[in-house]
Amino acid sequence: MATKEKKRQPGWKEMPIGGVNPEAGSAMKYNSGTWRTFKPIWSEDKCIQCYMCWIHCPDSSILIKDGKVAGIDYDHCKGCGLCMSVCPPKVQAIKMEKEEK
Amino acid sequence: MSKKVLALTGNDAGAYAMKQINPDVVAAYPITPQTSLMEKFAQYVADGVIDTEMVLVESEHSAMSACVGASCAGARVITATSSQGLALMWEVCYIAASYRLPIVMPVVNRALSGPINIHCDHSDAMGARDSGWIQLWAENVQEIYDNMIQAVRIAEDQDVFLPVMVNYDGFIISNAVENITVYADEDVKKFIGEHKSRYTLLDSKNPVTFGTFDLTDYYFEHRRQEAEGMRNAVRVIPKVAKEFTKVFGREYGLLEGYKLSDAEVAIVALGSTAGTVRAAVDLLRAKNIKAGILKIRVFRPFPEEEILSSLKHLKAIAVLDRADALNAIGGPLYNEIRATLYNKSSIPVVNYIYGLGGRDIGIDDINHVYSDALEIAKTGKIKEKVTYLGVRE
Numbered sequence: 407m408a409t410k411e412k413k414r415q416p417g418w419k420e421m422p423i424g425g426v427n428p429e430a431g432s433a434m435k436y437n438s439g440t441w442r443t444f445k446p447i448w449s450e451d452k453c454i455q456c457y458m459c460w461i462h463c464p465d466s467s468i469l470i471k472d473g474k475v476a477g478i479d480y481d482h483c484k485g486c487g488l489c490m491s492v493c494p495p496k497v498q499a500i501k502m503e504k505e506e507k
Numbered sequence: 508m509s510k511k512v513l514a515l516t517g518n519d520a521g522a523y524a525m526k527q528i529n530p531d532v533v534a535a536y537p538i539t540p541q542t543s544l545m546e547k548f549a550q551y552v553a554d555g556v557i558d559t560e561m562v563l564v565e566s567e568h569s570a571m572s573a574c575v576g577a578s579c580a581g582a583r584v585i586t587a588t589s590s591q592g593l594a595l596m597w598e599v600c601y602i603a604a605s606y607r608l609p610i611v612m613p614v615v616n617r618a619l620s621g622p623i624n625i626h627c628d629h630s631d632a633m634g635a636r637d638s639g640w641i642q643l644w645a646e647n648v649q650e651i652y653d654n655m656i657q658a659v660r661i662a663e664d665q666d667v668f669l670p671v672m673v674n675y676d677g678f679i680i681s682n683a684v685e686n687i688t689v690y691a692d693e694d695v696k697k698f699i700g701e702h703k704s705r706y707t708l709l710d711s712k713n714p715v716t717f718g719t720f721d722l723t724d725y726y727f728e729h730r731r732q733e734a735e736g737m738r739n740a741v742r743v744i745p746k747v748a749k750e751f752t753k754v755f756g757r758e759y760g761l762l763e764g765y766k767l768s769d770a771e772v773a774i775v776a777l778g779s780t781a782g783t784v785r786a787a788v789d790l791l792r793a794k795n796i797k798a799g800i801l802k803i804r805v806f807r808p809f810p811e812e813e814i815l816s817s818l819k820h821l822k823a824i825a826v827l828d829r830a831d832a833l834n835a836i837g838g839p840l841y842n843e844i845r846a847t848l849y850n851k852s853s854i855p856v857v858n859y860i861y862g863l864g865g866r867d868i869g870i871d872d873i874n875h876v877y878s879d880a881l882e883i884a885k886t887g888k889i890k891e892k893v894t895y896l897g898v899r900e
Contacts, residue, residue, distance in 0.1 A: 418728035423668060423736070424607035425729045426706055427716040 434482075438465065442485030444502040448478055452499035459489035459500060508754065509691045517680040520648045520687055521587065521613045521673070522547035524655035526557055527695040528611075531582035531702070534562035534573035538592040539625045540677040541615040545587060567592040571599035571610075578608035579717045581707030583659070586610065589677060590617035593631045597638070603670045604639025605733055606717055607705070609662030610670040612640075613655065616778065616829075617677040618864045626865020627677040629777065629830040632806075633839045635672070639733055641740055642807040645675040646781045648685035650804075653757055656690075659699045660747045666739040668705065674806075676779040678865065690755055698754055737808045744805055761810040763802045764817055766792060770799025772880040773818065775844055776827040777803050780861075780868055784827075787873035798877050803840065811847045818848065822884035824856045825876045827896075831860050837893045855883050861896040872896055 422428055448459075453475055460468040460475060467483040469476045478489075490500040515523060521544045525533070533552075535545050552561045562577075564570045570586050578584045588596060593614055603610050614632050618624040632642060643658060645651045651673065658671040675681060706715045721729060741761070748759035765785050767773055774784050781802040791798040801817050818824060826845075828838025836842065841858035848854055859876055862868045876896065883889055 415724060416728070418731040418735075421725070421728055421732070423729075423732045424705070424717070425605065425719050425721050425725070427719050428706065428713075430714040 437481050438484050439479075439481045442480075442483060442505050444485045444487060445480070445505045446478055446483065446485065446487065446489050447501045447503055448475070448489075449499045449501075452497055454494070454497050454499070456494065456497075458492040458494070462488045462492045464488065508694050510688050510755075512686050513689050514684050514686050515648060515652075515689075516543070516682050516684050517645075517648045517651050517675055518544035518615065518682065519547055520652040520689075521655060521675075521681075522551065523689060524652050524695075525585055526551045527690075527692050528583070528585065528655070528659055528699060529557045529696075530559050530585045530611075532560045532562065532574070532577035532584045533586060534564050534570045534577065534584075535586045536564055536567050536570045536588070536592060538567070538589045540617055540681045541587050541589040541592065541613070543682070544613060544615065567595040568599060571596040571603060574610050575599060575603050575606065575608060578603070578610050578704075579606065579706075579708050581702075581704035581709055583663075583702035584608070584610045585612065587613040587615070589615040590619055590625075590631045593635055594619060597635065600635055600638040600640060600670075602718075605729065607668040607733070607736065608670060609659075609668055611655070611658045611662055611673065612670065613651070613673045613675070615677045615681045616674055624864040625677070627679050627779075627829070628863045628865065629674075629828070630863075632672060632674050633830040633832070636807060636839060639669060639737065640807060641667070641669050641671040641737070641744075642805065643671060643673050644777045644804055644806060645673065645680065646779055646802060648680060648683070649687040649757070651675050651680065652687055652689065653751065653755070653759065656695055656698060657744075657747050657751050657759065660750075661740065661744055663702065664739075664743045664747070667736050667743050669733070669736045669740065674778065679779045688757075694754065698751070741808045741810055741812075744808075759804065761805045761813050762817055763804055765800045765802070767799035767801055767817060768820075769797060770821060771797040772823045772825070772877060772884050773799040773801055773821050774825050774827055774873070774876060774880075775801045775803065775818075775840065777806065777840060778829065780827060780829065783868060783870060784873050787870045787877065790870065791874075791877060796877070796881065798880075806840070809843055809847075814844065814847050815851055818844075818854065819852050821854055823880040824848075824854055825880045826856060826858050827876070828858060828860050829862045831863065841893070855887065855889050857883065857889055857891065858893045859896040860893065866897050868897060
């Protein structure tokens with residue numbers, strides 16, 4: 407999960423040189439959810455568990471619990487809307503709403 | 508340690524050094540006057556003398572991009588270019604330096620278009636002077652060979668980690684034959700040592716990301732680190748030179764003065780012209796005229812302290828630039844020499860822009876510069892701040 411508190415950022419002597427990020431999977435720590443203009447709203451009642459949204463989400467932001475779609479990781483979802491567009495037309499379990507900031 | 512003397516052109520000497528370095532990857536594209544360097548090197552690869560992975564690309568932009576990729580993967584990498592080739596590499600040169608990749612690149616100096624020209628001037632390297640690459644400048648064939656060997660050590664020094672250009676004058680040195688001393692393969696191999704990368708993209712157990720998106724929160728710090736690498740190079744280059752002298756005997760520094768310590772007037776120059784100036788100095792000294800020369804071997808980093816202490820006793824200084832900065836105030840070397848002296852001395856400094864597009868410079872031209880400098884030393888008056896030496900009026 408993304409860290410919420412404002413940390414002191416490292417000075418130039420404390421950072422690896424060359425802009426290298428030596429830590430794998432560190433995107434988890436970066437809250438890209440703040441970039442969102444439109445927010446996907448998932449409806450558990452309508453969802454048929456086809457996993458199309460989970461397959462297509464470029465930010466791995468479709469949460470799965472016990473093998474089932476369980477919601478959206480709003481810390482990392484950038485609001486691209488791919489999930490909404492791949493959700494089958496007859497299902498429409500995901501709607502995009504204007505983000506309230 | 509064994510040595511032998513070979514008659515080599517500048518490009519052959521560069522290729523010979525590359526053969527001995529035996530880099531893991533060379534990605535290159537041919538361009539005059541670099542072509543015969545790469546031809547020679549490609550022959551070593553084709554003959555199986557060395558095991559370099561030679562990547563033939565479709566442009567210099569691709570050449571430098573392939574070098575960046577290979578260097579990120581942990582390879583020891585060399586390429587070479589000239590003029591338009593360097594200009595086409597330009598954006599990727601900045602990337603190589605900012606990723607702190609120790610790539611070595613002979614730059615066989617040639618005028619930039621236009622109008623199109625294939626002969627020597629320094630506008631190509633001067634166009635890349637702020638790219639974060641270290642710049643060594645060779646006066647003759649021996650220095651090309653020696654600078655290539657030292658360049659590997661400088662680039663890969665852990666306090667530096669910056670790419671290095673080995674500059675030498677197109678045709679004037681690249682295609683002229685000189686007798687030079689070369690060292691045994693195993694001695695060169697021992698001197699440059701094993702290539703050690705900070706990170707490698709091929710290490711799947713320790714994955715890293717190169718080329719991260721670097722916004723307002725980190726970019727400035729990474730640039731500050733790069734600046735520090737360049738500052739450290741001022742100390743590291745003489746350290747490598749000292750070790751080189753210990754092993755191979757020949758002496759190198761950031762600069763090289765000739766008859767400078769007791770001189771009253773001096774010329775500051777880069778590259779092969781330093782040899783012509785040296786000959787002029789000898790003739791003037793025979794007439795008891797106290798002329799000297801300061802040759803700049805290392806233009807990036809700019810060794811300010813060392814330049815200041817070499818020049819501060821003079822009465823007048825003339826700076827020769829084989830490139831015009833087209834800024835209406837003089838050539839690139841002149842401006843930096845003047846900046847070095849500012850606040851620290853009141854020595855008059857003048858600029859001569861010469862040899863653009865390969866226009867020859869001879870001892871008569873140099874004598875003209877020294878006689879102007881002697882006049883300035885006597886009167887303290889500068890008539891012409893920037894002179895175009897050898898241009899037709």
